[in-house]
Amino acid sequence: MNFSSKLIEEGVNAFSSLPGIGKKTALRLVLHLLKQEKDITESFAEALLKMRSNIKHCKTCHNLSDSETCEICLDLRRDKEVICVVESIRDIMAIEETGQYRGKYHVLGGVINPLEGISPADLQIGSLLQRVDADQVKEIIMAISPTIEGDTTIFYISKQLKNRSVKISTIARGISFGGELEYADELTLGRSIVARVPYRKGSE
Amino acid sequence: MNFSSKLIEEGVNAFSSLPGIGKKTALRLVLHLLKQEKDITESFAEALLKMRSNIKHCKTCHNLSDSETCEICLDLRRDKEVICVVESIRDIMAIEETGQYRGKYHVLGGVINPLEGISPADLQIGSLLQRVDADQVKEIIMAISPTIEGDTTIFYISKQLKNRSVKISTIARGISFGGELEYADELTLGRSIVARVPYRKGSE
Numbered sequence: 001m002n003f004s005s006k007l008i009e010e011g012v013n014a015f016s017s018l019p020g021i022g023k024k025t026a027l028r029l030v031l032h033l034l035k036q037e038k039d040i041t042e043s044f045a046e047a048l049l050k051m052r053s054n055i056k057h058c059k060t061c062h063n064l065s066d067s068e069t070c071e072i073c074l075d076l077r078r079d080k081e082v083i084c085v086v087e088s089i090r091d092i093m094a095i096e097e098t099g100q101y102r103g104k105y106h107v108l109g110g111v112i113n114p115l116e117g118i119s120p121a122d123l124q125i126g127s128l129l130q131r132v133d134a135d136q137v138k139e140i141i142m143a144i145s146p147t148i149e150g151d152t153t154i155f156y157i158s159k160q161l162k163n164r165s166v167k168i169s170t171i172a173r174g175i176s177f178g179g180e181l182e183y184a185d186e187l188t189l190g191r192s193i194v195a196r197v198p199y200r201k202g203s204e
Numbered sequence: 205m206n207f208s209s210k211l212i213e214e215g216v217n218a219f220s221s222l223p224g225i226g227k228k229t230a231l232r233l234v235l236h237l238l239k240q241e242k243d244i245t246e247s248f249a250e251a252l253l254k255m256r257s258n259i260k261h262c263k264t265c266h267n268l269s270d271s272e273t274c275e276i277c278l279d280l281r282r283d284k285e286v287i288c289v290v291e292s293i294r295d296i297m298a299i300e301e302t303g304q305y306r307g308k309y310h311v312l313g314g315v316i317n318p319l320e321g322i323s324p325a326d327l328q329i330g331s332l333l334q335r336v337d338a339d340q341v342k343e344i345i346m347a348i349s350p351t352i353e354g355d356t357t358i359f360y361i362s363k364q365l366k367n368r369s370v371k372i373s374t375i376a377r378g379i380s381f382g383g384e385l386e387y388a389d390e391l392t393l394g395r396s397i398v399a400r401v402p403y404r405k406g407s408e
Contacts, residue, residue: 010255047214065209
């Protein structure tokens with residue numbers, strides 16, 4: 001594209017360096033900011049700079065946090081004997097949205113993926129084992145994506161924990177609520193038949 | 205969404221204030237920036253701040269420009285006796301992309317739209333009339349959207365110019381190249397039949 005302005009070109013390049021934003025969308029965003037008052041752009045830039053320089057990783061669960069320890073880890077009402085292990089902080093947000101979980105979390109920071117060069121040493125597995133010992137954790141819930149890499153990671157962690165008396169569970173997999181059987185993929189449908197559960201009135 | 209972090213929430217709100225970016229996309233962008241080094245966010249914010257505070261409007265054609273007069277107005281090789289009137293600078297970029305036009309431009313900054321409270325006084329029509337007189341302009345090409353508001357604007361400007369010996373033309377409207385007749389809307393197809401042109405070999 002011919003922007004006829006170096007400044008606009010730089011702004012467009014800045015936005016289009018973000019994931020999922022192409023040159024056309026970037027130009028739309030740039031023109032939007034240019035139409036607004038200057039202080040809109042200033043407060044936009046300030047919010048991002050403040051966020052990037054002040055954000056911390058919780059030293060216990062590695063969640064993103066405003067302080068040394070995140071709000072969830074500080075919350076005494078939450079059960080610290082149950083830890084939900086997730087890949088990223090986005091998963092914490094998704095689980096918190098449900099309002100169904102009152103334990104703590106542990107963010108691995110990814111899954112074991114030899115093709116992308118992510119080994120167990122790159123993940124927060126060591127600190128998980130320490131927490132299991134320090135807090136007398138009774139249950140670990142693996143809320144990891146059902147992929148080959150996810151399953152490998154669950155298997156690796158369960159092997160590390162085999163000498164400890166901690167119960168390991170994974171989140172239930174099967175057909176989504178509201179999902180139609182005919183559109184479910186074969187693997188999910190097949191496994192959901194193999195892993196069928198006894199029918200209880202009112203459990204649906 | 206429950207971000208469990210004030211800083212992340214502010215970052216997400218900043219991004220989601222931009223047009224076409226919702227909370228989920230904003231969160232993805234925020235997490236992307238948090239994964240990168242700090243200086244990525246700093247140079248991103250800096251590019252936007254620099255752009256917003258240094259950008260100017262060309263005092264002749266009202267195009268966005270790095271200096272008082274834009275590159276197109278400064279270009280002596282371009283024919284200053286032909287002015288293409290457009291709504292926004294995005295249209296200039298689109299026309300420049302084609303490489304088919306070697307005249308100057310004039311950005312109105314919108315079209316007359318009583319419903320949104322945009323009257324002729326809000327548009328750069330006065331300065332267009334001044335340019336017509338000052339530069340002995342021979343032709344004005346109206347490259348305005350084919351909407352009711354666009355047509356109203358063209359009609360208004362043509363009325364203002366009726367005492368001056370300037371030719372007024374509009375860009376050709378009809379079926380797109382590569383467009384299929386059966387998918388064209390009825391208005392476009394109907395008008396393209398009424399406004400049919402004599403066939404010349406090699407004109408397609």
